[in-house]
Amino acid sequence: MALKATVFKATLNIADMDRHYYADHHLTLARHPSETDERMMVRLLAFVLNADEHLEFTRGLSTDDEPELWQKSLSDEIELWIELGLPDESRLRKACNRAKKVVLYTYGGRAASLWWEKNHNKLSRFNNLTIIDLPQEGTEALAGLAERTMSLQCTIQDGEVGIGDENTLVTLTPSRLYPAS
Numbered sequence: 402m403a404l405k406a407t408v409f410k411a412t413l414n415i416a417d418m419d420r421h422y423y424a425d426h427h428l429t430l431a432r433h434p435s436e437t438d439e440r441m442m443v444r445l446l447a448f449v450l451n452a453d454e455h456l457e458f459t460r461g462l463s464t465d466d467e468p469e470l471w472q473k474s475l476s477d478e479i480e481l482w483i484e485l486g487l488p489d490e491s492r493l494r495k496a497c498n499r500a501k502k503v504v505l506y507t508y509g510g511r512a513a514s515l516w517w518e519k520n521h522n523k524l525s526r527f528n529n530l531t532i533i534d535l536p537q538e539g540t541e542a543l544a545g546l547a548e549r550t551m552s553l554q555c556t557i558q559d560g561e562v563g564i565g566d567e568n569t570l571v572t573l574t575p576s577r578l579y580p581a582s
Contacts (some may be wrong), residue, residue, distance in 0.1 A: 405435055405475060406431035406432055406434065407431070407432045407434075407511070407549075407552065408429060408430070408431055408432075408549075409429070409430040409431075409432060409441065409549055409550075410427075410428070410429055410430075410547075410549070410550045410551070410562075411426075411427075411428045411429075411430060411435065411445060411491075411550075411551040411553060412425065412426070412427050412428075412553070413425065413426045413428065413445075413448070413449060413452075413549065413553050413555055413568065414425075414446075414552075414554050414555065415449055415452050415555045415557075416556045417453075417554070417555075417556075417557040418450065418557060418558040418559075419557050419558060419560065420502070420557070422452055422453075423528035424454070424573075425450065426448070427450065428445075428448070429431070430444065430445065430458060430548070435526050437544065437558045438455070438544040438547035439540050439541060439543065439544040440486075441506075441547060442540070442544050442547055443485055443506060443540055443543065444458070444469050444470070444533065444547060445509055445543075445553075446535070446540075446543060446562070447469065447470055447477075447483050447485060447504075447506050447560070448470060448506070448508070449471075449555045449557070449564065450506075450526050450533075450557070450562070450575070451481065451483060451504065453472055455473065456470055456471070456472045456481070456578060457470065457471065457472070458470055459557075460552070462481035462521075468482045468483050468484050468496065468500075469483050469485050470483040471480045471483065477499040477545045478501070478565070479499055479501065479503050479509070480500065480501050480502065481500065481501070481503075481504065482496045482497070482499065482500035482502070482504070483501075483503075483504050483506070484496060484503065484504070484506070485505070485508070486507065486508070486526070487505075487507060487509065487512065487513060487516040487580070488505070489521045490520055490524065492535075493524060493527065493530065494527070495504065496530075497527040497529055497530055500529070501529060502529050502531070503529055503530045504530075504531045504532075504533065505528070505531070505532045505533070505535070506518075506533050506575075507532060507534045507535065507537055507538045507578070508534070508535040508537065509537060509540075510537035513534055513537075514577075517532075517534070517578055521578070521579065524579060525579065528550055530579065530580040531577070531579065531580065532577070532579040533576070533577055533578065533579050534574045534575065534576050534577075535573065535575050536573050536574065536575075536576075538572075539571060539573025539574065540573070542571040543564065543571050543573075545569065546564065546565070546566055546571060548570060551566065552566060552567075553565065553566055554566075558575055561573075561574050562574070562575065
């Protein structure tokens, strides 16, 4: 018998001073049986960093032709394609051909560094691609916030992200790998 996804509910209060975006979002996330709490919380972090009323989660791990999150125009064009992890170059090429803007969030510490060393030359030809690395200690700490029902305060200021509940605050600073800032 196939395992079913676990449903998580998240209420996010987002104050993004860098983009001047302030809103509450009530989200439902389905965590695939093979997905870790860390990866699910990285998906939630990617939502926070790109929050918009039209940004939505896709079927993610269960499909090959969709990103983790996307934002589409009213005419169904993909304006923003968000990937997570360490995908191969062909997946990113496909994303860059289909979307106006592609953002990849890498995480995993040393594995992410090795992936970047191997792929940065091939990826430098995509002018609509942004790659952001998330610090390993931060993403591991985010996993500790995962609960079936979450109410999180999210603050972004000067490139630093703070996400917390009533007991714990996780602070991390994403770093841009490409294009260099």
